[in-house]
Amino acid sequence: MSLRTTIAAAAAVVSLALPVAASAEQKIAFVDLQRVLLEVDDGKAAKARLQKWLDERQKEIDREQDTLRKEKELLDKQASAMSPETKAQKEAELQRKVMVLAQKWEKSRAEAANKERQEMEPIVGKIDQVIAGLAERDDLSFVLEKRDSGLVFARSQHDISNEVIRAYNSAKKPAAAPKDAPTKDAPKK
Numbered sequence: 001m002s003l004r005t006t007i008a009a010a011a012a013v014v015s016l017a018l019p020v021a022a023s024a025e026q027k028i029a030f031v032d033l034q035r036v037l038l039e040v041d042d043g044k045a046a047k048a049r050l051q052k053w054l055d056e057r058q059k060e061i062d063r064e065q066d067t068l069r070k071e072k073e074l075l076d077k078q079a080s081a082m083s084p085e086t087k088a089q090k091e092a093e094l095q096r097k098v099m100v101l102a103q104k105w106e107k108s109r110a111e112a113a114n115k116e117r118q119e120m121e122p123i124v125g126k127i128d129q130v131i132a133g134l135a136e137r138d139d140l141s142f143v144l145e146k147r148d149s150g151l152v153f154a155r156s157q158h159d160i161s162n163e164v165i166r167a168y169n170s171a172k173k174p175a176a177a178p179k180d181a182p183t184k185d186a187p188k189k
Contacts (some may be wrong), residue, residue, distance in 0.1 A: 027139055030154050032146040032161045035125055042167045046119040057108045064101050134160060148165045
């Protein structure tokens with residue numbers, strides 16, 4: 001069979017299959033993953049941990065920045081009494097300290113991005129599982145991500161973000177204790 005015949009046969013099969021596929025009911029939903037990530041309990045806790053870590057780093061950098069500012073003010077006051085060589089040496093030393101602080105700040109930003117990715121990756125994985133479960137349960141053909149899918153408009157009735165948040169948070173709650181399990185208030189025999 002020639003390539004032309006194969007292509008023609010494939011085109012005929014596709015043209016016959018398209019109306020059948022188009023007539024099948026396709027259920028589509030969308031989810032705002034960013035919102036879900038920020039509103040699920042694990043996401044809130046991770047965000048709080050990250051914010052605490054960032055605040056600590058920022059305080060440290062602010063302290064060092066204040067120290068350098070005071071050094072600069074002192075150098076400016078004492079500059080007239082210094083020899084040109086001493087003044088140049090002190091200015092170079094201060095400039096080196098400023099560069100070290102700038103590098104520390106950049107490193108801190110990179111660490112923050114890495115830490116955020118490490119904190120959020122497992123949560124995103126669980127969210128994906130919840131979405132897959134909801135899609136199976138509701139027989140959804142597609143679930144699009146609101147921001148990254150190119151979705152320009154969709155009716156709010158197709159937004160399953162709230163349902164994903166509820167399902168994620170309820171899946172985390174511990175199961176009720178069995179009836180025959182001892183409780184704190186139960187008298188001991």
